[in-house]
Amino acid sequence: MCTAxxxxxxxxxxxxxxxxxxxxxxxVTITPRNYPFHFRMMGEMKHHYAIIGMAYVMEQYPLYxxxxxxxxxxxxxxxxVGNAYxxxxxxxxxxxxxxxxxxWILGQCSSVQEARMLLERINLLDTPFNERLPLAQLHWLIADRYEAITLEAVKEGIRVYNNPAGVLTNNPPxxxxxxxxxxxxxxxxxxPENHFSSKLSLKAYSRGMGALGLPGDWSSQxxxxRAAFSKLNSISGDSEAESISQFFHILGSVGQIRGCCEVGDGKFEITIYTSCCNTDRGIYYYTTYGNHQITAVDMYRENLDGNLLARYPLIQGEQILIQNG
Known part of the structure; x- marks a missing residue:
């Protein structure tokens, strides 16, 4: 389960x-402009836009x-799961x-508008990466500063939805x-105001009661x-520190806590990492379940005209500042 x-x-x-x-x-993996992507049926993309994101690198291929x-x-x-086709x-x-x-999209599209045009021709294949990695059932949030869309491949075909909320979780469609x-x-x-009855003198007895009824469980819906309400009502300053802090607070509203969502065999779903990328500056920020300190990787500190991946394993242990030490 995830939230974007x-x-x-x-x-x-x-x-x-x-x-x-x-x-x-x-x-955190940076793919420079000249790192070749070999597609199973679409040939080779030798030159492309530079990319930064979170990936599992297998056989030198960044699975973002x-x-x-x-x-x-x-x-x-x-x-x-259950809907992707x-x-x-x-x-x-x-x-x-x-x-x-x-x-495929990030390598050659500079905007959602260009991505829409490319998606008109796409057919997503049921081809796993290899025999060790099962085929992931996914849908996607695609966004730039002007608009966001959701892409879904379902039995009825490819579906592209406008996403005015700028939020996506898992199921349902x-x-x-x-x-x-x-x-x-x-x-x-x-x-809140009293709409229950004019015959009763009902009053708010606590702050925050306007959000009574906001779901608090861990289901994707x-x-x-919760994420849409938090984001769309969010107010912050526009400095980098204020902006990324607010973004992590927004996603913190849907973070998974170990022990609250058991998936069987004594295993629990947790928020493994939370990311926030400044798309204008190419800076990728993240926290992990065991490390609440915000860590940053700057794409523009790498050789983006190179042909080698830049890879940064996640810092996992808590970074605790002893203030009076």
Missing amino acids: ATYQTKDFYFGRTLDYEFSYCDE YDAVNEKGLGIAGLNF YRKAVPHRDNVAQFELIP FNMQMFQLNNFMQLSAND SRFI
């Missing part, structure tokens, strides 16, 4: 939580969970394997997630509602 979101102040921010019961040794390119376009893939190759289409989607917001239009950041 966008946020805009002076700069544009894109990030997500990755919630699971184990990690694939994730690394979420990433942003140097033009400010971001993509995050989230579990969509991929196909065999067909003629006259861009036959792209599911795990190739992020480099995105149009159903958005529809559920109709049931929570009464929520407010302000104190509830996290979507």
Whole structure:
């Protein structure tokens, strides 16, 4: 289970939580412009936009969970189990394997508008990366500072939805997630008014009662509602520190706590990492379940005209400052 979101102040921010019961040794990975991508059916992309994001690197191939390119376009893939549907190759289409989607789009698109045009030709293949990695069932949030869309490959075909909330979780399909917001239009950041009955003198007895009814469970639909409410009511300054701090607070509202979501065999889903990328500056920030200090990797401190991956394993242990030490 995961949650992805966008946020805009002076700069544009894109990030997500990755919630699971184990990690694939994730690394912040920078793919420079001349690192070749070999696609299963679409040939080789020798030159492309530089990319930074979180990936599991296998056989020197960055399998990105979420990433942003140097033009400010971001993509995050989230579990969509039971609904994702991929196909065999067909003629006259861009036959792209599911795990190739992020480099395929980010490598050559500078905006959501360009991504839309590319998605009109796409056919997502039911091709796993190898025999050791099962085919991931995903849907995707794609966004820049001007708009966001959700991409889903389902039995009915490829679906591209406008995403005015700039938020995505897992199931159900995105149009159903958005529809559920109709049931929570009464929520407010302000104190509630008495609409129960004019015959009763009812008063708010606590701050925050305007949000009574906001779901607090860990289901993907509830996290979507909670993240959308938190983001769309969020107010922060536009400095870098204020912006990234606020973004981590927004995603903190849907963080998974070990012990609260058992998935069987004594295993629990947790928020393995939370990311926030300044898409304008190419800086990827993250925290992990065991390390709340915000760590940053700056794409522009690497040789983006090179042909080697830059990889940074996640810092896991808590970084505690002894103030009176």
